[in-house]
Amino acid sequence: MEHPIPSRILVFGGTGYIGKYLVQASVSMAHPTLVYARPSSPLTPPANLKLRDRFRSIGVTIIEGTLEEHEKLVSTMKVVDVVISALPYPKVLDQLKIIDAIVVAGNIKRFVPSDFGCEEDRISALPPFEAVLEKKRKVRRAVEEAGIPFTYISGNCCGAYFVNLLLHPHEKSRDDVVVYGTGEAKAVFNHEEDVAQSTIRAAVDPRARNRLVVCRPLKNAISQLDLLSLWEKKTGRSFEKRFLPDEELVRLSNTLPDPENIPVSILHAIFVRGGTVGFELGKDDIEASEFYPDLKFATVDDILEVFLRPGAPEPYRGNFK
Numbered sequence: 002m003e004h005p006i007p008s009r010i011l012v013f014g015g016t017g018y019i020g021k022y023l024v025q026a027s028v029s030m031a032h033p034t035l036v037y038a039r040p041s042s043p044l045t046p047p048a049n050l051k052l053r054d055r056f057r058s059i060g061v062t063i064i065e066g067t068l069e070e071h072e073k074l075v076s077t078m079k080v081v082d083v084v085i086s087a088l089p090y091p092k093v094l095d096q097l098k099i100i101d102a103i104v105v106a107g108n109i110k111r112f113v114p115s116d117f118g119c120e121e122d123r124i125s126a127l128p129p130f131e132a133v134l135e136k137k138r139k140v141r142r143a144v145e146e147a148g149i150p151f152t153y154i155s156g157n158c159c160g161a162y163f164v165n166l167l168l169h170p171h172e173k174s175r176d177d178v179v180v181y182g183t184g185e186a187k188a189v190f191n192h193e194e195d196v197a198q199s200t201i202r203a204a205v206d207p208r209a210r211n212r213l214v215v216c217r218p219l220k221n222a223i224s225q226l227d228l229l230s231l232w233e234k235k236t237g238r239s240f241e242k243r244f245l246p247d248e249e250l251v252r253l254s255n256t257l258p259d260p261e262n263i264p265v266s267i268l269h270a271i272f273v274r275g276g277t278v279g280f281e282l283g284k285d286d287i288e289a290s291e292f293y294p295d296l297k298f299a300t301v302d303d304i305l306e307v308f309l310r311p312g313a314p315e316p317y318r319g320n321f322k
């Protein structure tokens with residue numbers, strides 16, 4: 002791997018599910034790393050405070066502030082080169098405040114907005130997920146209109162996140178799995194660390210300026226049924242399949258209250274419509290595993306292995322509120 006000149010990287014949402022992998026990856030590549038986090042208070046979860054301490058211990062600077070503090074945002078921008086946002090879905094439009102601050106500061110070399118999932122400019126989904134994607138698209142269009150250099154990252158299915166969701170490996174006594182659609186559509190699973198490493202590499206790479214980076218190693222495209230068979234082989238167990246067909250997912254997306262209608266619509270987009278594999282990359286798009294071959298993306302088999310070890314990643318419930 003070439004050694005890029007260290008860039009000062011600021012991460013929003015750095016204590017979150019995706020954010021912590023990004024911070025870790027940035028530090029591992031020797032970039033001076035800063036996290037903009039909400040002011041700690043008695044309501045801040047202990048795990049969040051512990052993570053801030055761990056980050057400080059590896060040299061990360063924690064800046065406490067809110068997204069409403071424009072002056073603080075601008076002064077923070079002025080001491081960094083690259084801004085990466087991993088804010089949760091409900092705060093997606095608040096990134097417009099980050100964009101305003103980047104414009105005023107005028108020195109940011111790259112902005113990576115909070116995407117990391119399905120490629121929002123290339124897929125269409127049921128209305129609840131479409132509304133999420135539309136907000137993310139709105140942020141991208143604002144970035145472009147402001148003339149801010151960007152890199153967009155599509156991470157597809159975060160491996161540990163989706164293995165927990167689909168196979169619930171921590172529920173040892175459960176012997177059923179829900180299969181979405183027919184279970185035959187392929188989806189791309191990437192280890193969170195690989196998505197994070199790709200993000201940091203691209204965020205400081207002049208070749209990735211104003212380009213889309215999709216994490217889509219072909220070896221990691223697998224159907225839900227094949228994923229389950231692989232898991233059955235590894236665990237020596239067999240699971241009853243409970244199919245949730247296309248029409249039922251559509252019905253749930255129409256009848257569940259907001260925001261509970263979002264996860265079923267995401268599952269529909271990925272596992273019924275095949276949204277992570279169903280489009281060709283454009284000539285300017287970057288496929289991360291080909292572009293950074295030394296990253297050696299973990300395979301689906303490697304990702305499942307993680308769940309056979311003690312201390313396997315616990316499920317994360319997502320933040321749709």
Ligand SMILES: NC(=O)c1ccc[n+]([C@@H]2O[C@H](COP(=O)([O-])OP(=O)(O)OC[C@H]3O[C@@H](n4cnc5c(N)ncnc54)[C@H](OP(=O)(O)O)[C@@H]3O)[C@@H](O)[C@H]2O)c1
Nearest residue numbers: 014016017018019038039087089115117118157158159320
């Ligand atoms: N591809 C996938 O499989 C996948 C999976 C999960 C998420 N994602 C995407 O990744 C991105 C990040 O999501 P996430 O689930 O990692 O986020 P998250 O963990 O829910 O939140 C990230 C951080 O944002 C801060 N935050 C939370 N609520 C906030 C609020 N109301 N106001 C201001 N800050 C708030 C918190 O940090 P502080 O309190 O320390 O400030 C939190 O740790 C999103 O775009 C999401 O759609 C993709």
